[in-house]
Amino acid sequence: MKRALLGLAAVCFAAAASPAQAPERRGGAREYVGAHRHEILREFVNLLSIPNVAADRENIRRNAAAIIEMMRRRGLSPRLLEAKTEGAPPAVYGELLTPGARRTLVFYAHYDGQPTDPRQWSGTEPWKPALRTRALEAGGELIPFPQAGAALDPEWRLYARSASDDKAGVMAILSAVDALRASGTKPSVNLKFFFEGEEEAGSPHLAEILSAHREILRADAWIICDGPVHQSGRKQVVFGVRGVTSLDLTVYGPLRPLHSGHYGNWAPNPAMTLARLLASMKAADGRVTIRGFYDDVEPLGEEERRALAAAPQYDEELRRQLGVARPEGAGKSLLELLNEPSLNVDGLRSAEVGAEARNVIPTTATATLDMRLVRGNDHRRQVDRLVEHVRAEGFYVVEREPTVEERRRHPLVARVMRRGGYNAERTPMGTPLARAVVAAVQSVSKEPVVSLPTLGGSLPLSIFRESLGADTVTVPIANYDNNQHAENENLRLQNLWDGIEMMAALMTIGEF
């Protein structure tokens, strides 16, 4: 019953979001951005120059201090929100209350970035922002930052760790405040700002921070500025995210590395054991064969299915761009597949390969796996199922280093090291809030906004619901080909300019 009602609501909402009925409201923000591109870029480059891996406690604090200073200049009453856990990266909070406003929105972004190996970057370094004429893969060349006043090509790309994920969010949100102020536009809601410092580490202290500061974080909804826009370049509003959990899976061979000539064919090879175990987890078409893997999945509602059907199909173009000759998923589209749980190998390691390889039987082999979760999945239970699968394959499973005796006694030994995680989250697509958010984004967009039930990526949005009972809506701004989480991360400049307009539109959101 509830589902049917929501289905109806989604129809209305889809109508409300169509460009015909939501006239463009760009106005002040676009003018402001046009006149201040160099200043915005300069401030952004400064922020991107501070290394921001969550585990790098000292630099994370430098980032937080820089953001505090950026917010202080804008009169946003900034402060650090600390976790109870000593040394955890703080969140940065600020606010701009609007006299007479009934509603409050919190604007979220995160200022930490994924760890990265600088040697893997091509011609630039993660924390030395650099400009290219277009994407590296498209032959983009390095150019110096232009003098103030010179034209900035909107297709240029800014290369740096977190240029897109997710300091772009911080920058777009704070610049939107400038844009409103410069054009004398009053926000329609109370504005709160929350910038997290360890999202890429799995947000281990976010629940602590939210609970400890529940009062000042009181709001009607959170706008999550993170992730990429749709691959077609169309702006998108996303009502959910997948959950994620990851683990290290190590299997064991002989107690010491053995000469492959003297012991090969006799001493079992852990690299081969790992290969066999991984191969047992997933069929060639991508279907995960772990028992119960899909059992908890809460099916999509009518309105969510409709949204999926209405979303642009971009798979063919993606296949060409990414060199994917045959996708997994047995014919399902990428968007459909993102509404299913997944199992991915992040990396493999056993001894050495190539020029550094030696003719040995290694002692161990390790795979790091990540699992994405959808509504209905629980991250601990999903790992439990994987562990059960490993056991069913004949392994003796430990969650610590196995002892010598255990390795002597059990032919197959696996160590599972859980690396934490969080569940998926999905806000209903048919509410007045949802409608207002889409309308706001549509107001600064010529093409129809894409609305999706879930993003493929993960954000700890379930934590907001669990800690604060808060609805979240995700409004990404980065280009989809941003090399997020990898080397050569970048942001297309036009995506930053558009992002500022989108955030400004959300700060002047209509009634909900």
Place this chain on the structure above:
Amino acid sequence: MKRALLGLAAVCFAAAASPAQAPERRGGAREYVGAHRHEILREFVNLLSIPNVAADRENIRRNAAAIIEMMRRRGLSPRLLEAKTEGAPPAVYGELLTPGARRTLVFYAHYDGQPTDPRQWSGTEPWKPALRTRALEAGGELIPFPQAGAALDPEWRLYARSASDDKAGVMAILSAVDALRASGTKPSVNLKFFFEGEEEAGSPHLAEILSAHREILRADAWIICDGPVHQSGRKQVVFGVRGVTSLDLTVYGPLRPLHSGHYGNWAPNPAMTLARLLASMKAADGRVTIRGFYDDVEPLGEEERRALAAAPQYDEELRRQLGVARPEGAGKSLLELLNEPSLNVDGLRSAEVGAEARNVIPTTATATLDMRLVRGNDHRRQVDRLVEHVRAEGFYVVEREPTVEERRRHPLVARVMRRGGYNAERTPMGTPLARAVVAAVQSVSKEPVVSLPTLGGSLPLSIFRESLGADTVTVPIANYDNNQHAENENLRLQNLWDGIEMMAALMTIGEF
């Protein structure tokens, strides 16, 4: 017919080698060693202090120069034997002709060592030799090198790259010359010495060197001093070695690393593809499933089977020591399995694991494989079979980097990079030469010498037959638990003392 005759000969030979009929002839060498341990150790430590990876051209030349100097001091007329190929590591040659001798033996060892990552060593460095009270794995503790005159415990271990593999061979051979000279013992044969400088790199220029210096290398047989003694600690004489070949196998995923949330479940993961491919190559019991893998194997003769049956069975103890709960090979013994070809994964690599892992779909995954070969196998043909297997699994196979177009067109793309190799070699076990070698080694050993048709490891002995038509017999001296080819390589001191006696006994070998 030939086989039956050889079988008979093996019986005679086995009789000749029994301790009852070959009285100990230790004599001078043992006394010499007993009186000169400190000097021998000092000279050895100097030699081990020179880094000796074959690719490190400069240091390889320093090793060759050091050995030239060691041989000059002994009056062995040393010289470098260069390959035609510019820059290839030279062999070091020397000789000591015996007036009136009819026979000539060449003593072979190699002075280069396997590449190694110093950070993997525990408490010592590869080219800073160090002494431990026993094996590291048995709790051996570091001790300083004792003052001259102090007792040297025979169970102490010398830790350094090539302490056993194979500078121990160089040291034992040259010290044996000293021992004979000190005791006024005349060699029974002409002695030639040949120390190779790139065995661990697969001896790519050995054939060139042998062919270019065919005249001075003329001899009745080569004594190959390399590899470990039997796991029981008994001395062994080995009449063959396995061949070896290796290759890098790389499979491909998307053109750029992809966020596992936004593309997981859709873009195929090369780490998983590699796991599936490797798992297809070998059954859980260790049987290689590549078509034709065992087809060319020349069965063992009667005498070789008898030798295997007579060899000590040490598998149970090895299982305990190495932590191998269930060996591969479906019940066959280690010694039997070493007479079959093998497939081993030397290492795996795809993106990163553990703390450095990121939630990405990697672009490639690589395994380095080695294959051991027995008589009948050809190393190129064996790799061809593997390539055919990869094709049969549905892969488009290239032997260079695939193009973007190839990756777009073919769902499964594999790159095979052949890393060279050589074939197995086996000298018949029933000849007078074989009998004389075993008798010589038996003369310095209380326990019966183990005779084996083949060593599990590989040496480029087929090259000696192909280039010079030479018979080779392998007489190893290193302890079997020497961590050869891995970190923490070591030599048990008693094995060096025994090795010197063995080499001296071979220099005074009986009639053949």
